[in-house]
Structures are given as structure tokens and as C-alpha cells.
Amino acid sequence: MAQASGRVGQYVKSSGVGGEYYNSYVPNPLPPNPPLEMNELFPLLDQASVALGRLDGMSMILPDPSLFIYMYVRKEAVLSSQIEGTQSSLSDLLLFETTDAPGVPIDDVTEVSCYVEAMSYGLERLKELPLSLRLIREIHGKLMNNSRGGHKMPGEFRTSQNWIGGSRPGNAAFVPPPPERLMEVLGEFEKFLHDEKAALPVLVKAAMAHVQFETIHPFLDGNGRLGRLLITFILCEKGILKQPLLYLSLYFKTNREKYYGLLQSVRETGNLEDWVRFFLVGVAETANQATDTAKNILALFAKDKERIVNSGRHAASVFTVYDFMKRYPVTNTTRIKDDCDLALPTVLRALNALESLGITKEATGKGRHKIFVYDRYLSILNQGAEPFAN
Structure with missing residues (x-):
């Protein structure tokens, strides 16, 4: 050298x-x-x-x-x-x-x-x-x-x-x-x-x-x-x-x-x-x-879609909200309502269905300004992206 x-x-x-x-x-x-x-x-x-x-x-x-x-x-x-x-x-x-x-x-x-x-x-x-x-x-x-x-x-x-x-x-x-x-x-x-x-x-x-x-x-x-x-x-x-x-x-x-x-x-x-x-x-x-990562995400999506279908709670609005959260895994009801053109009660019912299936969860614990998260999807994406410890 x-x-x-x-x-x-x-x-x-x-x-x-x-x-x-x-x-x-x-x-x-x-x-x-x-x-x-x-x-x-x-x-x-x-x-x-x-x-x-x-x-x-x-x-x-x-x-x-x-x-x-x-x-x-x-x-x-x-x-x-x-x-x-x-x-x-x-x-x-x-x-x-x-x-x-x-x-x-x-x-x-x-x-x-x-x-x-x-x-x-x-x-x-x-x-x-x-x-x-x-x-x-x-x-x-x-x-x-x-x-x-x-x-x-x-x-x-x-x-x-x-x-x-x-x-x-x-x-x-x-x-x-x-x-x-x-x-x-x-x-x-x-x-x-x-x-x-x-x-x-x-x-x-x-x-x-x-x-x-x-x-x-x-x-x-x-x-x-x-x-x-x-x-x-x-x-x-x-x-x-x-x-x-x-x-x-x-x-x-x-x-x-x-x-x-x-x-x-x-x-x-x-x-x-x-x-x-x-x-x-x-x-x-x-x-x-x-x-x-791509394979893990595809497997998660397939599993969660099957979970929705098998639950019997597969109204079109549930799939619409689920598909939206695949694109935006951290979101709120206003964003879902506006982007999906759904009424607020419909959005809330869909989110409740997804939460009961363990697919999404509410992250703030607040009565207002709630944030909903597609948690396992975010966990896959987050690997290695945690901030450095100070």
C-alpha cells in the first residue's frame, strides 16, 4: 500500500x-x-x-x-x-x-x-x-x-x-x-x-x-x-x-x-x-x-388482513382505514376522515375494530387529540432508528 x-x-x-x-x-x-x-x-x-x-x-x-x-x-x-x-x-x-x-x-x-x-x-x-x-x-x-x-x-x-x-x-x-x-x-x-x-x-x-x-x-x-x-x-x-x-x-x-x-x-x-x-x-x-424488512412488512400485512377477514368485522370502512394506516402508521381521526372521505363515527368504529383485533392502538391515552398507531408495523420500521442516548 x-x-x-x-x-x-x-x-x-x-x-x-x-x-x-x-x-x-x-x-x-x-x-x-x-x-x-x-x-x-x-x-x-x-x-x-x-x-x-x-x-x-x-x-x-x-x-x-x-x-x-x-x-x-x-x-x-x-x-x-x-x-x-x-x-x-x-x-x-x-x-x-x-x-x-x-x-x-x-x-x-x-x-x-x-x-x-x-x-x-x-x-x-x-x-x-x-x-x-x-x-x-x-x-x-x-x-x-x-x-x-x-x-x-x-x-x-x-x-x-x-x-x-x-x-x-x-x-x-x-x-x-x-x-x-x-x-x-x-x-x-x-x-x-x-x-x-x-x-x-x-x-x-x-x-x-x-x-x-x-x-x-x-x-x-x-x-x-x-x-x-x-x-x-x-x-x-x-x-x-x-x-x-x-x-x-x-x-x-x-x-x-x-x-x-x-x-x-x-x-x-x-x-x-x-x-x-x-x-x-x-x-x-x-x-x-x-x-x-420488506419481507417482514409483507408478512405482517398479510397476517393482519387475514385477521380482519376472519373476524367477520370486515366492513369496507375497516379495510379503508387499515389501508390508510399502512401508508400513515401514525395518524389521527381528522387525517383519516379527510383523506378517506369518511364520516367521523365511521372512522371511530373502524379504529375500534382494528384496536380490538390488536392491529392498531391509541398512543396518547387522552380524551382529545388522540393519536393512533399501527404499532407492529412501526416497530419493524423503527429497528435501528432510535436516537442516540445523550
Whole structure:
């Protein structure tokens, strides 16, 4: 791995407030030189590709793929934001989308909600635009459209120095490229995204693009979340996934120290192979988990539908409310009444039937402003999405 040192970028001496000097890092362009040593990576690449194929195939047999995508996108938004320090849960987000409920950490959940919007916007725009600096800026604008991000140049590349760790560039753990070099390295990054001559497997390209984006850190805030979104965008743009079902934030959250350590190792030693190995293992594990989750959800839906049928309480309104709660597993009577076009007494009878069958439950214990939850469905979705303990 000695030759990998040739991949290490250059340090540029800069001075900050008070004349303190610090070194900022300018990465070399991709693809790497010397090229990646692929021999040991091919078996992992095969495993990851097979797992992705199974997941993509699963999306083809789901009775309603949009339902699964809807919930999975929200889980990813929660996980990716948790890595950045929010304490919002999946239940918080779903509750927030249902009603402005008291007790929801509003700033945290608004931030997560913006992530959902950014992801949905980016995937839609990819149908008409290539993955480019322009699109990345547009997505960032959606991501940072909240009270925390509104003053941090949403949708614009930074014009000042940022850093990671520490209180200033002079004592930071890592200092990305200085602003005067930013458009140069971003231009090279965009060329890499569009380069069809490099003949790299798409998964390897996505791994490299992620570490390069994290190293460039082109925005004042939101770089981590956008860098993780970038992985899914690349796989969808290149046709590796027909549906946006692969999100690595749970893997990165579970292995957070190793994740950050490998990103820094690439910068210091040029050892991309260990990073790509970690990434491919994550793709395989995450794709297999997503496939298992989809199977568990399908099995639950089938079992609960059978339970309703066998109970004899299968009025059309019961199935209407049940189908609604498959899409919105945290909800209230107003939302059900309005969206399903049912009278309130009909909604209450249906919810009572579902609760008596152990399918849904009322979560607040209050006389008013009740919240109803499809509990076992939410439990499947929630695995791994609990906030970090303080």
C-alpha cells in the first residue's frame, strides 16, 4: 500500500482570524492514481451486487412499492440526521407530518422533514438533469430550508473556510480546501461524476464520490447528509437501482467511529481500498436488511388482513382505514376522515375494530387529540432508528 501515498492531496497554508496559520487540505482529482487495487475487492463487489439485485427484485413484487419507499425514505432521513446530532425519531417525524403535535422536538423534526423533501426533489430532478454541481446546489437548498440552516447559505457553495472538529481551523481535526480552491476541486469532482471512461464499477464510483465530497465539504452545513444522499442518487442515475431503496445511514450510524476514521485515513494515507471494502460490506448488509424488512412488512400485512377477514368485522370502512394506516402508521381521526372521505363515527368504529383485533392502538391515552398507531408495523420500521442516548 506504499504506492497509495501518491493519492494523498496537498496541504495549503492559510491564515485565519488573528493571523493564525493552519493547513487546509486539497484532494487530488479522481479517479485515483495509482488506480485502485481491485483483486481483493471483486468478491465483496459480487456480494454487494447480488444483494442489491435481490433488493431491486423485491421492489418489483411489492404490491405497492411507493408505500415501502415512502416509509424507507423517512427512516433514512431520521438516521442520517441522527448522525449529525438530531434526537428526532421516526415516530416524531410521522407525528409531525400528521399534526403539529406537542412534545415533538420541532427544530429536529423540521430538519429531518427537509431531508425528506431534498431526497424526493433530487430523485425527481434526476429524471431531467444529470447529477451535477447545479443539481447538488438545488438539493442543498431544499435540505437547509429550515430555521437552523437558513442562515448557512442554502443552495450556495461556501465562500469562507469551514472545518471539522475543534473551535477554529487552527485546532481542527480536519480543514477542507480553502474557498479560493473550492471551484477548482468541485469542477474536477463534477468531471468524475460524468466520466464514462474510467470504467469503474458503479458501486466503487459511488464509494469514491462519497469520500471525495466529504473531503471537499463544499457547503457551510449539511455536507454529511448531502454526501450520503449522493450515494443513492448515483445508484439510481446509473440504473443500479430502479427504486431508491438503498440507504447506508444505519450502517454508518452503527459503525460511526470506523466510518469517520476511514474517511480521514483516505486523506492521510491514500488508502482507498480499506474505505471501498468497508463501503461494499455496508452495501451488502444494508441491502439484505432492506430485503428482510420488506419481507417482514409483507408478512405482517398479510397476517393482519387475514385477521380482519376472519373476524367477520370486515366492513369496507375497516379495510379503508387499515389501508390508510399502512401508508400513515401514525395518524389521527381528522387525517383519516379527510383523506378517506369518511364520516367521523365511521372512522371511530373502524379504529375500534382494528384496536380490538390488536392491529392498531391509541398512543396518547387522552380524551382529545388522540393519536393512533399501527404499532407492529412501526416497530419493524423503527429497528435501528432510535436516537442516540445523550
